[in-house]
Amino acid sequence: MSPDEVTRLLPPWAVVGPDRIAHIGRVAAVLEGWGAARGTAPDELARWRRAAVLHDALRDADEAVLRRYPPLPDWPLKTWHGPAAATAAARAGEHDRGILDAVRYHSFGYAGWDDVGKMLYLADYLEPARPYERERLDAFAARVPAAPRTVLREVAAMRLAWRLRNGGRIARETWEFWNSIAADASSSSS
Numbered sequence: 001m002s003p004d005e006v007t008r009l010l011p012p013w014a015v016v017g018p019d020r021i022a023h024i025g026r027v028a029a030v031l032e033g034w035g036a037a038r039g040t041a042p043d044e045l046a047r048w049r050r051a052a053v054l055h056d057a058l059r060d061a062d063e064a065v066l067r068r069y070p071p072l073p074d075w076p077l078k079t080w081h082g083p084a085a086a087t088a089a090a091r092a093g094e095h096d097r098g099i100l101d102a103v104r105y106h107s108f109g110y111a112g113w114d115d116v117g118k119m120l121y122l123a124d125y126l127e128p129a130r131p132y133e134r135e136r137l138d139a140f141a142a143r144v145p146a147a148p149r150t151v152l153r154e155v156a157a158m159r160l161a162w163r164l165r166n167g168g169r170i171a172r173e174t175w176e177f178w179n180s181i182a183a184d185a186s187s188s189s190s
């Protein structure tokens, strides 16, 4: 999706710089590619696109703006933009629960996600401008259309391992997400 198209689709309350707009466009383009490869229905693809546009719509907002939204005492400041954007989108009339949850939890993962949340999580992490371990990320991205559930588990494991290696805190939402997609999870969702 071109920067102009992202700009046209962004809500009026968005706070994003040019780099963020470019990132959102790449995430949307990755999702479009996966949707085309999987033969995803246009309505579903439109949901993926809405989530892509909204997920970082407040990523460049400063703390004063983010503090106007419901407080998140347990979440680090740099993750507030997701819940804030979900709240703003809901106030502006977005009623699709899957889209709102995709946006709200995109930094952490969420056990209750439908396909929108899962595909956005993958596209946000695998989009082509992320510099580290590029070959590995490209290989993941190429396998998503044929094996989304397996790749989701592998990507979540990679992110979890990275945080553990660096001594980072793991949010409750992330553990619940991991357990919902773990190899022995009884869930059959994709």
Ligand SMILES: [Fe+2]
Binding pocket: 023, 027, 055, 056, 124
């Ligand atoms: Fe993002």
